[in-house]
Amino acid sequence: MAVIADLLVQGGQMLVVLALAPLLTGIVRKMKARLLRRQGPPLLQPYRDLLRLIRKEAVVAENASWLFRVAPYLIFAATWVAAALVPTFATGLLFSWSADLIAIVALLGSARFFLALAGMDVGTSFGGIGASREVMIASLAEPAMIMVVFTLALIAGSTQLSTVAGYMMSADVGLRVSLGLALIALIMVAIAENARIPVDNPATHLELTMVHEAMVLEYSGRHLAVIEAAAFLKLLLYVSLIASVFAPWGVAQAGAGLTAYAIGIGAYVVKLAIAGILLAIFETAVAKMRVFRVPEFLGAALMLALLATLLMFMTRSL
């Protein structure tokens, strides 16, 4: 019985992240438009976009290889699996032991690897520009992320995200300098990884400023839909990650009753909404950086995260 319940929770989690991911993006878009005194698209617009794209014929460049057609699904699958392993409304996920935080970061790395390759497949200069900038950003964001993971793992004594989240809910965490540094670094990495302002502009099609959009320029129809869905999932993943570690309130414990799960889902949606609104405010308030300012931004994230880890090594209590 217990296994079936666990399976249900895990399956439910997979569906929840997939169902809620476009909503989060919808919230951000709507909120940004409202902040600019525009009406903005409806909250459900991302769902409609996805459905429409899926039903359209895919136009593929003449010289695209099989990799171009397979990559979207690989990217989507890797991101979805990673997102499903982050606790959202309940901890104690059945398969959380199959991949820890390091593996989740690496799964996102796999998705990025194939996205960059897909960008280079057709052999256009925009694909190249996107891929080369993406790997440059990733080459600094990923180590910063690993250092954040180190800090969390050293505090909780585990790299299992369920255990980390459980530890963060317990009373003996307290306020720590390392945690604060790690939170700042994590937010900076999340902004860069999700191609948000000030690192990249998700809404732009201005050639020289785009990174993520340049890579997916050749995609259309269902392939584009799947890649967009992966991008939504990735944003949701980072929000869930920050929420489960730094704001673990309301998350249902393993084996809790149905009410706990209901509360968990409610709390999770509220957290998503808050995160979406905060992200929109932040994006509206800052300007996009030049590409070669990004390394400084991410270098700062890396240094902060390294400092947090070093502090954990020096004193086990800070």
Next chain:
Amino acid sequence: MASALSLLCVAALLAISAGAIVLARSKRATPLVYGAACAASSVALVSALAQVMFPPAESPAIILPLGLPWLGAHFRIDALSALFLVIVNLGGAAASLYGIGYGRHESARARVLPFFPAFLAGMNLVVMADDAFSFLLSWEFMSLVSWALVMAHHREPENTRAGYIYLIIASFGTLCLLLAFGLLAGPAGGYGFDEIRTAAPTSALVPVILALVLLGAGSKAGLVPLHVWLPLAHPAAPSHVSALMSGVMTKVAIYGFIRIVFDLLGPPEWWWSMVLLFFGSISALIGILSALMQQDLKRLLAYSTIENIGIIFIGLGLALGFGANAMEWAAALALTAALFHVFNHALFKSLLFLGAGAILNATGLRDLDKMGGLIHRMPVTAFAFLAGAVAISALPPLNGFVSEWLTFQAVLVSPELTQWGLKVMVPTAGAMMALSAALVAACFVKVFGIAFLGRARSTVVAEAKEVDRFSLAAMLGFVVLCVLAGLLPGFVIDAIAPAAEFLVGARLPVQAHVPWLSIVPVAEARSSYNGLLVFAFITASASLAIVLIHRFATRSIRRAPPWDCGFPDPSPMTQYTGGSVAQPIRRVFGSLLFLAREQVEMPPPGDTGAARFRVDMRDLIWEIGYAPIAGIVGFAADRLNRMQFLTIRRYLTLVFLALVGLLLVLVIWL
């Protein structure tokens, strides 16, 4: 028994080598020699595998009446040797198989065929040697034979220079090891490994020995700053030999290091760990950044080897640090991670070099900027190379990720170390490792994207043909092993366990008993990973998405010219090149490390002449570390050159003065 069989295989390889000298002129010799070498390596591989899977209680030494008359030549296969024998012979068998096809295009057959089996034999002997004399003899034999292979195409001036530098550094390395063994054996001169183990060196000598071993084994492995020969020599050899040199010979060097430092030198001290972590970290970072800057595919792969050697040394350094603090289980974790990475790197680097060889065979090119679109012309090679690229970029679910994950786990248990130096050094090394891991992914996006994707940048590439089936079989064999080691890492960890137990006195828990074939290095609450399940999840979700979309939405597809934001460019030369992909990273890291300078010369407005773009990069390690030495030697040689043209009177005077001088020294000394 196993040792006898392995020695027989070595004898067989040497015999093949001798036969190849006779046969090399004939065209038939190629499949014959490589086929025989493949068979001999396979037998040795099976014998070594049997010993790894079912470790015997004790491994008797075989003493042959060769070498020093009072010593003989001792050979023994213990847990560590067996592990490395598997790696050597696996690489050997696959490279021989590849050679059957690849060797057909060899222009200098007589310069490759006799040395290839001898090279395999040499590496086998190093790993089996059980006394200092046979070890050094085999080591030097391995070096010289590989030098001969590097010089196979000696008419190209680049190769001559590569061979020259390789020869100098290899001799220097052997000299260092010779001195190290001399110090280890002590005044009594017990050169058997058993005698060395019992006679601990005095503590004053330990730093000297460690430095000598680092110089000797480190130079062979390609540790920065002793790496300068590696990116010159490895690419110069024929590609299957490059695969052996990068994938296997560097591992034999690591074996030498482990054998001496973990086994013979006695209990470790914590500062050894500092030294290893330092050199490992800078090798990892400088190796991968240099790789990113290369346009020559094989040289790029050689630089990437330096990065991987760095990661292995970080693992070894951690193991020494834990060992010095009596944390045997943590030392076992770090050592297992290092040995796992040794195994992984042997697989995927051999695979990648074989892939580079396939491209070289099909197009005659090593320059990335002339390739492009090879995925259409060489689909199987492209697939194999992609698997190798994913594996080396440490992406789950392939094998490279597992060993990096284990190393990170080892870093995470190190706050329990007591020394302050290590408390700062270990997280820094961890950060350097994370940074280089991310750069590796960037590097292989560049390689695969430029070589295999996009549009062809030259006509030979546009007309390339897939390589022969022997080459493909060798590459696909490595792909299968990369996938298996990634999905079922528990079995590899269990195979490494006896060696870890022998070296640090502890082993990881038996992984084969963990449910669902996960790996749990310490405790399940702490960390676990299941490659098989991750793979199953990804496959399931991807298939689900494909089936649902194709079933319920649409599966129609239309081919059209590329969109490219409305400005499709007719010429393939407008694509990004390797240099342009690496440009952002060069700007971020290169201006400091390589003093990279970019110059753009634009024609004045109205002039339709071409604009020029130039990048200057400098190799600071060569300029600071090696160029002055080369300068001094050259200067001294020029001065001494005058002595060659003296009259007989002056020579006689010189001889007389030298005699008087020597006698004076003797008088003063006594």
